[in-house]
Amino acid sequence: MANQGFLLASALFCCLVAACYGVTFSSLQGQKTLVVTASPTNGQALKAGKDSITVTWSLNTTVAPGTDSAYKTVAVKLCYAPVSQKDRGWRKTVDDLKKDKTCSHDIVTRPYSPSGNTYKWTVARDVPTATYFVRAYAENAELVEVAFGQTTDSNKTTNLFQVQAISGRHVSLDISAICFSAFSILSLFGFFFMEKRKAKASQQRAYAENAELVEVAFGQTTDSNKTTNLFQVQAISGRHVSLDISAICFSAFSILSLFGFFFMEKRKAKASQQK
Numbered sequence: 001m002a003n004q005g006f007l008l009a010s011a012l013f014c015c016l017v018a019a020c021y022g023v024t025f026s027s028l029q030g031q032k033t034l035v036v037t038a039s040p041t042n043g044q045a046l047k048a049g050k051d052s053i054t055v056t057w058s059l060n061t062t063v064a065p066g067t068d069s070a071y072k073t074v075a076v077k078l079c080y081a082p083v084s085q086k087d088r089g090w091r092k093t094v095d096d097l098k099k100d101k102t103c104s105h106d107i108v109t110r111p112y113s114p115s116g117n118t119y120k121w122t123v124a125r126d127v128p129t130a131t132y133f134v135r136a137y138a139e140n141a142e143l144v145e146v147a148f149g150q151t152t153d154s155n156k157t158t159n160l161f162q163v164q165a166i167s168g169r170h171v172s173l174d175i176s177a178i179c180f181s182a183f184s185i186l187s188l189f190g191f192f193f194m195e196k197r198k199a200k201a202s203q204q205r206a207y208a209e210n211a212e213l214v215e216v217a218f219g220q221t222t223d224s225n226k227t228t229n230l231f232q233v234q235a236i237s238g239r240h241v242s243l244d245i246s247a248i249c250f251s252a253f254s255i256l257s258l259f260g261f262f263f264m265e266k267r268k269a270k271a272s273q274q275k
């Protein structure tokens with residue numbers, strides 16, 4: 001009975017240890033058995049959401065036979081180079097792999113095979129601007145890391161590449177520009193019809209005045225069929241002036257709004273960077 005209790009307690013303890021503390025990266029240093037390569041050249045810049053990385057991995061052929069008997073899966077990850085971890089606690093390297101933030105972006109997880117592994121990955125849209133390398137962990141049946149390999153040296157200084165994040169700012173600016181252009185066009189139509197109605201009203205008023213004067217006298221510069229001796233008057237069109245003013249107003253409004261959006265996006269970008 002006491003024995004059973006002890007077994008149960010130690011089993012529970014082991015579970016807790018496994019759940020709370022992962023294996024440490026330093027404990028894997030003797031198990032750098034995977035050879036990992038990635039297509040970007042040293043210093044190459046890739047665009048998130050657009051460019052892709054081809055990763056290959058295999059077991060180092062110099063390892064003793066049976067070294068990989070416990071390997072069940074391989075998890076390939078995108079990892080921050082030290083230069084992009086400076087002053088950023090949320091990307092910190094922690095020896096305990098459960099807490100380590102170095103390799104925060106998953107590329108792919110595949111069943112283990114000692115050779116012939118290739119995967120083409122389009123850089124995910126949420127990958128932030130930074131300098132990276134690629135690391136692969138071999139995991140056992142319990143998904144615990146038992147070996148690794150990476151595209152850079154142990155000091156993480158060689159063979160690094162860059163990712164340039166998608167800027168959300170451009171999309172917002174485009175949307176606001178389209179919205180305000182549409183608003184301007186609608187407003188211009190509104191002014192146009194208002195002016196047309198005003199012109200019609202004043203025309204009707206002019207006829208009324210004419211009607212009052214009709215009985216006073218008669219005489220005209222044209223013949224009775226009103227086909228000779230005619231001349232034309234071109235009215236001052238108030239409409240054009242109104243249109244010009246409204247166009248200027250709405251252009252100014254659009255420009256001010258774009259500036260507003262621009263600064264809002266800038267503040268958002270700054271805030272997310274601090275986060």
Ligand SMILES: *[C@@H]1O[C@H](CO)[C@@H](O)[C@H](O)[C@H]1NC(C)=O
Pocket residue numbers: 035060061062
């Ligand atoms: C394979 O492992 C050996 C011994 O650790 C190492 O010297 C060699 O560079 C590795 N090969 C590759 C291609 O990384």
Ligand SMILES: *[C@@H]1O[C@H](CO)[C@@H](O)[C@H](O)[C@H]1NC(C)=O
Pocket residue numbers: 153154155
């Ligand atoms: C890593 O850096 C240490 C200290 O700067 C140096 O002694 C060591 O040779 C470096 N290792 C490699 C593989 O460059």
